[in-house]
Amino acid sequence: MHPVTSAMLSPWMPGLFSFALFVALVLAALAVVLFLTSWLGDKKTDPEKARPYECGVIPTGWARFRYPVPFYLVAVFFLIFDVEAAFIFSWAVAMEDLSWRGWLQISFFIIVLLLSLFYIWKKGGLDWSPSVPPRPLTRKTRS
């Protein structure tokens, strides 16, 4: 591994005019697309069309309510560990320069991460399936 020098990076030459032009073009393109999609074509706005689709019947209840989403938790955990992976990568790139001291620090970091992973695991944060198992196989039938 070599230390990074400024010659290895692309030059940064700020140009206000080209930047402004770029922004203007993007805005114009967006405006054209938005205008065309809203103006072109046949529109029909009756209550049936505006109604949410739920397999062809009228839905029951209101969609804005607190809804338990195990997927959300899993996604958040993934995001956290993903960001932490970025730290580890950057350490790995500069491993030789950072010497044993760096190794000790990153090891500490990884151990903390692992502990937290086990903690989440133990708390059931990674269990997507329902916490209660499905109906047992032999159930007393009604009599």
Place this chain on the structure above:
Amino acid sequence: MESQRAASPLDPENPLLSRVDAVLNWARAYSFWPMFFGLSCCFIEEITAWTPRYDISRFGAEVLRGSPRQSDLLIISGTVFKKIAQVVLRLYEQMTEPKWVISMGSCSNCGGMYDCYSVVQGVDQFLPVDLYIPGCPPRPEAVLQALVLLQKKVRSERSTRKVFHLSGGSQGTQAPIRVDGVSKSRDPRGPGYYGTPPRGTAVTPPWFRESRAEVMWTPPPRRFELSEADLSLAQVLQVRFGDAVRREEETSDMPSFQVAGDRVKEVLRFLKTEASPRFKGLTDLTAVDESTRQTRQNYPDYTLVYHLLAFEPPTRLRLKVPLHGLDPVTPSITDIWPSADWYERECFDMFGIRFDGHPRLWRLLMPHDWEGHPLRKSYPDRGTALPPYTLESARKYQPLDAAKFMEGRVGEKEFLLNVGPHHTSTHGLIRFILALKGEKITALDTDIGYHHRAAEKIGERQSWYQYIPYTDRIDYLTGVANNLSYLQAVETLADIKVPDRAQFIRVMLTEFFRLSNHLVWFGTHPQDVGAMTPTFYTFVDREKIMDIIEFITGGRLHPSWFRLGGVAMDLPEGWKPLVDDFVKVFPQRLKEYEALVTKNPIFEARNRGIGCLSLEEALDWGVTGPNLRACGLEWDLRKKFPYSGYEAFDFDIPTAATGDSYGRYLVRVEEMRQSLRIIEQAANRMPPGRYVTDDYRYAIPVKNDTLKDIESLIHHFINVSRGPKIPRGEAYAATEHARGEQGFYVVSDGGIMAYRLRNRSPGFANVQALPLMAVGHLLADLIAIIGSIDYVMPDIDR
């Protein structure tokens, strides 16, 4: 280039717009987005157009969309039921603009052969239609042709004016909605005949005035000889219940007892828990409206009929309970057999019989706001006798709200979701109402009847022969196998002997259809859990089976090829090599399919331990067929009550012990191998001889005979026109259908039509047990479970 010009005529006012028209229409015509929407049999042929042999992607319309928001082409494939019509209209209105509609099949075009109370006599009464595909069902090629014709139509539209909000122009469906009596006539004879019965009074129920059946003679019905065990059971019942139970002297199929209404519960409980043998299974529960019997004084107002089944040894038993009054009340037996729930609701729905103690005596098949009880003799037998279903009707009547189904069963944290009636994974028109906590199912209710085609009511107005085509359509994936169940019942009643060759032909074709059904299932079940590929493989082999079926019978889905006492004609020259080829090739193909799916880790993870059903529950809920065998019981009617010569064949009954979705999968795959064994044996040992009995009183005589002697000629004339008379009596017969026990209970009053025709369908019982399998699982597991149950809607709703 030439044809392109012809297809899009120049806009007379603006040549520029017409150029844009050409481009726009070209783009539209070759990129339809059809909705994944099917109603009944036609959809099977429609979807076959998507599979390798037909390959609709050649026409740029292969991307099926699950939601109306993304679709612009609606193919109404199949029967439009009054219970589903408002849903069809809503889907149409939720589609993107512009949109096109193809009406596929006779039912959708005009009601077809279903001129009955539950079917709309033509979808064009409430939806505009671009194109009609005739046929019942039309072949996949017809779908392709319709698509080409629609492309032609789209290319002649003047869409640019619409797109740019200019005046004039045209796009999408422009056809007007048809109004009965103004722009269409629901009467098949055309306008001007109102007030006269369509086919004359002699064939008009319920009275059949001046029917010639009265002067026709038949031998007495078959006489069933009671065994020692039956007699001792009768003795036990006599001792225990005295006069409350009376054995019927003459029956054709099984021991039958008349039970007094107030003791019936006791008797049933005794039979289930104490009698020897134990009658653990409630096969069927139905009623007969006796009000138009020829000898009225001999009958009560209604008869409630229970069919019971003992597994060890295999024994059947019938109990009949006379009921009096217009709206009689009788005790509910839901506390003895939980499966009685739906059967009693159906009886209430169809006959208006009330069941005291039933937890929820609602309508089951008909919509919640329906008036009248259709299977009563006083109810009109034809849909054309009822007011037409119009756009206003479709807006007015709505399916019951999900909250109503779940009343008292859900807490605050749960929310309600409808899966179906229109859903790509429900395999037809069925609605599951789910209460969910997160993704977990906490309660499930099923709303059926969206596919109710009045098959039982129609049986009371079609002659014994005319009803055969209706049986094909009861389970549209198994064709002639349904004919067999129905004919077994009538042949049992009238004691018609079937020659060996006919038996073998019947067995061979029935097994072909079992195989064909399981191939469709093999394609769709893995698809439900995420594997697209198997469908495209299995439909290739299914087409090969269809080729054989077509070569032998001339039909594909609905050959209607079996007849009383045999089959419609002899096997054609050259059938053997076709069957041999298939038998040779198929095992290897099946091995390939299994390699794709059986050990697939995702497939296993999605199915193992999912949807468990214990054997005890399965018996209690009347579950039959592969679903029962997957619970560990070796129960197959082909072995337990051999019929149609199955005792002559060597085959095994596959079972699984787990009772889960994966077990059901394994059982069906093995069943395909066994079916193939039977087909091979039937083909190799096909006996010579007659293909239809020479008992021409009931059979349709061989054409050659009619040219030689006058007796055969007369019988031919009578049996194909008026139809034979079947002696007074009743019989229940069942076959091991692809999905389980499919039985027909036919009651004859000595007429040329059934007095009452009851179909005991396997799917009805299998799906009723669904909450036991699904509650507690995740929403996604429900899809795997319904895939593994393998039901088909007309079999459940009839």
